[in-house]
Amino acid sequence: MSIELCKWYNNARSPVLLMIDDLANTWVDTNKDGTLHLGDDWGYHKNEKNSSFRYLNEMILKDFPQLKVTFFVPVGVRVGMLLKPLLTQVSEPMNADEGSKEFFKSIHQHPNFELAYHGTTHGKVGQRAVDFIQEWALFNSVDEALDTIRKGKDIYQDVIGINPSGGKYCGYTSNGYSDESIDQSGFSWWCRYWNRGISDGGKQEICGNDHNPLTNFDIKRFGSTAVIDIPSTLSGSILNGVLHRETTMKGIAKRVLKKILIRWKLREITYLLEHQLVISVQEHIAPSRDDGKRQSPNIFDDRKSLRGIFHYLEDKKVWYCTGSELADYVNLRDHVTVERINENTFILEHPASYRDQVISLKFSQYNIFQIRRPDDVIMDVREGYVNLPVMEGEYSIMKGGIR
Numbered sequence: 001m002s003i004e005l006c007k008w009y010n011n012a013r014s015p016v017l018l019m020i021d022d023l024a025n026t027w028v029d030t031n032k033d034g035t036l037h038l039g040d041d042w043g044y045h046k047n048e049k050n051s052s053f054r055y056l057n058e059m060i061l062k063d064f065p066q067l068k069v070t071f072f073v074p075v076g077v078r079v080g081m082l083l084k085p086l087l088t089q090v091s092e093p094m095n096a097d098e099g100s101k102e103f104f105k106s107i108h109q110h111p112n113f114e115l116a117y118h119g120t121t122h123g124k125v126g127q128r129a130v131d132f133i134q135e136w137a138l139f140n141s142v143d144e145a146l147d148t149i150r151k152g153k154d155i156y157q158d159v160i161g162i163n164p165s166g167g168k169y170c171g172y173t174s175n176g177y178s179d180e181s182i183d184q185s186g187f188s189w190w191c192r193y194w195n196r197g198i199s200d201g202g203k204q205e206i207c208g209n210d211h212n213p214l215t216n217f218d219i220k221r222f223g224s225t226a227v228i229d230i231p232s233t234l235s236g237s238i239l240n241g242v243l244h245r246e247t248t249m250k251g252i253a254k255r256v257l258k259k260i261l262i263r264w265k266l267r268e269i270t271y272l273l274e275h276q277l278v279i280s281v282q283e284h285i286a287p288s289r290d291d292g293k294r295q296s297p298n299i300f301d302d303r304k305s306l307r308g309i310f311h312y313l314e315d316k317k318v319w320y321c322t323g324s325e326l327a328d329y330v331n332l333r334d335h336v337t338v339e340r341i342n343e344n345t346f347i348l349e350h351p352a353s354y355r356d357q358v359i360s361l362k363f364s365q366y367n368i369f370q371i372r373r374p375d376d377v378i379m380d381v382r383e384g385y386v387n388l389p390v391m392e393g394e395y396s397i398m399k400g401g402i403r
């Protein structure tokens with residue numbers, strides 16, 4: 001019988017992440033009346049009525065309790081789009097006051113949520129929206145980037161109490177100094193590219209240059225500390241074109257067409273599942289912008305699409321995780337090896353720092369049998385896999401119902 005490490009926790013086909021960009025202490029007064037309307041808020045209004053965080057919880061997450069969300073937070077004063085904005089935008093650092101700190105901290109402490117790093121201001125505004133320069137494109141040296149990251153991490157630390165373990169480039173934009181600044185700042189994981197953008201003819205600076213989907217949609221590493229690069233593989237808006245499409249057809253024909261179109265759209269997800277690749281669904285927390293345009297994708301316009309995606313995944317063997325949970329499992333998997341002592345005994349070779357973390361093992365035998373752990377606890381192996389804590393000592397395979 002062969003024993004292998006599972007690619008993903010719990011022998012899942014794919015890890016599934018909902019990644020929401022630009023949760024920040026910011027809001028845009030789109031109605032110019034000083035009151036909060038749905039979609040205006042980026043996090044400034046916390047969990048109030050009409051706030052985006054409440055909308056996310058009540059309109060999307062409520063029916064998917066297993067789903068985990070990684071929020072990417074610009075920690076300082078998130079800038080708008082224009083030097084002379086058309087709409088008033090209120091923006092504060094995430095540690096502006098006790099109430100703000102409490103709000104952001106409570107999100108990070110929720111077991112289904114994680115706050116990741118997304119720069120300080122997000123960048124620099126210009127005369128027009130197209131003149132916007134993204135944060136990591138502003139730095140003219142590694143030291144300049146490191147300096148800003150240090151200031152940003154201080155703010156994060158002030159609110160959360162620990163350093164952020166991962167993050168994402170603002171607008172997926174980087175320059176020749178960027179990767180080294182992430183590497184040297186001690187991040188465990190990062191999102192560098194809008195990987196899915198390649199198929200839409202996106203620019204190399206934003207999408208990277210890996211055109212092979214089997215590697216482009218999988219975990220990579222970069223830098224001297226082997227930072228884990230989590231790919232961005234799916235837009236939360238994929239079903240919008242189908243769900244909002246108006247046709248002149250009526251009744252059954254319309255329903256059949258809709259079904260076919262949805263299946264056609266969902267093939268992006270099917271491909272990722274079939275090849276055990278990362279399913280990371282990308283969104284923004286709000287559509288509002290101070291230039292009056294709409295930010296997309298966003299959780300308001302994509303509510304039905306998101307619900308469609310997560311309903312589709314309900315009966316699939318997937319692992320719902322945050323960015324840090326994914327990175328931790330990948331590190332564990334890459335540092336543990338199965339050493340066979342004999343047919344029925346094995347040990348898990350590992351550096352001491354990985355002890356007691358849970359690794360998933362799969363076996364070539366599919367019927368139910370047991371494993372006796374080094375601490376004599378007996379665990380069932382079902383459907384050919386088991387989740388085992390990494391321990392010092394021998395694990396024994398017990399066949400034929402011996403207990």
Ligand SMILES: [Zn+2]
Pocket residue numbers: 021022118122170171
């Ligand atoms: Zn952003």
